Amino acid sequence: MEIWRRNLYILMVSQFLVMCAMSMIIPFLPLYLQEMGVTDPDQTQLWSGLIFGINFLSAFLMAPIWGNLADKMGRKIMILRSGYGMTIVIFLMGLAISPLQLLFLRLLNGTISGFIPASISLVATNTPKERAGYALGMLQSGTVAGNIIGPFIGGLMAEIVGFRTIFFLTSLTIGLATVVVNLTVKEEAKPDPEKKQKGFIADGSEILHQKALPILFLVGFMLQFAMVAPMPQMSLFVSDLGAPGGYIAFFAGLVSAVTGLANMLASPLLGRLGDKFGSEKVLFFSMLGASVFFIPHAAVSAVWQLLIFRFLLGLCVGGLLPSLNTLIRKNAPIGKESTAYGYSTSAVFLGNMLGPITGGVLSGIIGIRGLFLLTAFLLICGAFLLRRRLPDSPSQFQRQSHSQKVASK
Structure with missing residues (x-):
């Protein structure tokens, strides 16, 4: 192997x-x-x-x-x-x-x-x-x-x-x-011990001055913020919908589980599509798909409807973080990939921290149904920010086509 x-x-x-x-x-x-x-x-x-x-x-x-x-x-x-x-x-x-x-x-x-x-x-x-x-x-x-x-x-x-x-x-x-x-x-690709190393601040400055990376970090924060903001209120939402048999805790857990299951099934497939057609495209359409499936969350009237839309949401979510991580690898300076992933991880953790807090405050003002619509809006904004500020790079399919044309000449 x-x-x-x-x-x-x-x-x-x-x-x-x-x-x-x-x-x-x-x-x-x-x-x-x-x-x-x-x-x-x-x-x-x-x-x-x-x-x-x-x-x-x-x-x-x-x-x-x-x-x-x-x-x-x-x-x-x-x-x-x-x-x-x-x-x-x-x-x-x-x-x-x-x-x-x-x-x-x-x-x-x-x-x-x-x-x-x-x-x-x-x-x-x-x-x-x-x-x-x-x-x-x-x-x-x-x-x-x-x-x-x-x-x-x-x-x-x-x-x-x-x-x-x-x-x-x-x-x-x-x-x-x-x-x-x-x-x-x-680990085959190891750091070069003879290469002159810069300090932490200099490395961070180099990362943040790359044109694409700050956009990707911001998108990562927005993704995580949007995905976790409604989660603390989900059990209350399941209760309001009327959990079958009164099993609120079970169906609240099931709502999270079906999203995770769909995510797990879709991630490798969407990763392959990113290798073939470009991770930028997969990330953009996954964000759009997630926003589209968040909108019906605000209109569901039964738990079974919520489960369906959570599963469909999970299929789109499976393309988000893998595509984002692939793009970070492509855009990071050579030898600074782990530093770039460190900043990306910080952005995701910041979304993990602020999302539930902000979601809890906003749900008291606009309700969880309004929070679903706000989440959809954030994902749409993130998708078009990505599309506008991050140009497509050649996919494997495009590179192969270009190589074939060059060889034929």
Whole structure:
């Protein structure tokens, strides 16, 4: 098997395991706080929000730094640094006895995180350019599958083994995945140790002065902001629609799961289309498709209608981040790909942080149906911003046609 394919499949499975392990703790976090003695409902909600969000804040701040170090030291070592670091920190979360300790450990976990961005960077830089879209689409499938299955497994295991044991099992899973990467993944495109290195600020300035990259970072922020803004209100929306049998929690989870399933199925296919016809086109039409399917969300009157449109939305969402990551690889300066992915990751994390907060505020003013329409508008704006400011680059199909014409002459 070609080395890039072996790396891809190993990292795809590893990302699935890591995301599955990381998302297992989401369903029972408030209950874990209650076990620590936080019994007041308002205090439980406050601590849950702080503990959940602090991880994204520290990851948002550190992502460009780790990306810059990856360009200097190698991408694989950044995967190992993150994997082994999270193994230790998550194990310690299982020993925490107070919300303050858990808050500090989540802050530390975000600081040392970076397994997913480093994996994306390694695959992007060690895969032939004409197969980058397919490879990044496959990685996206592994990540989404882990996000879908993790909460289900976590909720099930919490009933069987208890909350603290799940942290220990999560630590073990991430540790094993990191060991597998250490033993089997080979990084061929390594940084040149003799190349004179610039400082972090100089590298960042070079990245931000590239014509296309700031546009892509902005689009990444808009994508994530738009996608997560309605999510905290989704269970209330399912309740208002009238969940069959009164199973609100089940159908709220199912609404997220069908979107993730469609995303997982569509990502490799849309990645291949990006390799053939250009990732710019796939990203543009995926954003338009997502905006179109968000509009009927505002008019649904039953849960089954919502499930249909969430699935169709997921088919379009599958083309967003893989295409964006492919374009970042194409437009990043040679040797600065990981730094570019670091800034892109920060933009996505910023969307993760601000989206739910803003969505919660706006839903109180315009309602969740109005929020769906606003989300559609944001995606349309992002699509045409991309179309206007980022010219198409030749696709594999176009390059092959051009080569054939040159050869015939």
